[in-house]
Amino acid sequence: MKIQANDPCWCGSGEKYKKCHKEFDLSLINYQKEGFSIIPHKFLKNSTDIEGIRKSGLITRAILDEVKSIIKPGISTEDINTFVHNYTLDNGAIPAPLHYKKFPKSCCTSVNECICHGIPSPKHILKDGDIINVDITSILNGYHSDSSRMYAVGEISESRQKLVDVAKECLMVGLNQVKPFTRLNNIGDAIEEYAKSFNYSVVRDLCGHGIGKQFHEEPEVVHYSQKTKKGLLLIPGMVFTIEPMINEGTYKCKYLNDGWTVLTSDGKMSAQWEHTILVTENGYEILA
């Protein structure tokens, strides 16, 4: 049954529909007529959800801040996992990766040619000159927040530093496209154009994602160009990650038979940074 003017609004505000999201929904119909797709309402976050993800994000960000001080040559990726696991629990949160679709650890540690989903291991010892992505997802009071950063192990080469820097700039370039009532695909268009200007490639097999009470939900956020369609419309209340994986060589991936580890197919370096972001009334807010 279609929602009536005096019904409570679908957003959970407790207001009548006519006083809350009715006008908003009518404006969306016009965008649909122009050829945009609209995300189902159930994926839009209300103020309770947003506050929940924001609080979760504080823990995720604190872990990424703190982990910097333990990363040095000679430690194992398992040491990083132990630190992340304990820090998360000490702060009343749950590490989302642990047992997610059978992932065995509490964070992802992706070194050098590992694109993403590297599994921490006591056998993997970090060496001087390595680059590593640590990807953290915390759950606090049922709300997920997902963010990742790159770290240098000891002294790294100029070319690795450049890749790490440009990958971070790719995330920022994508972020700057986030405005309500514009194309979601502007994000991928801008990231691919920027990466290509340095002769780097953008991974296509893995995408950003909506996030909230679920780890991965709608929308899918591609980081490469999909020029043709209007595609999905950005609207206030959408929360999703942007997490471009930028490669020195080919964008093609190779998969280990552990069910998780994703490597570059040519063995060249890869770098990734990730934020969880909210689409606001006039732009975006970084939640993690």
Ligand code: MF3
């Ligand atoms: N945090 C990753 C992402 O950015 C997902 C990791 S799935 C896991 O989406 F199971 F490996 F944790």
Ligand code: CO
């Ligand atoms: Co993510």
Ligand code: CO
């Ligand atoms: Co992540």
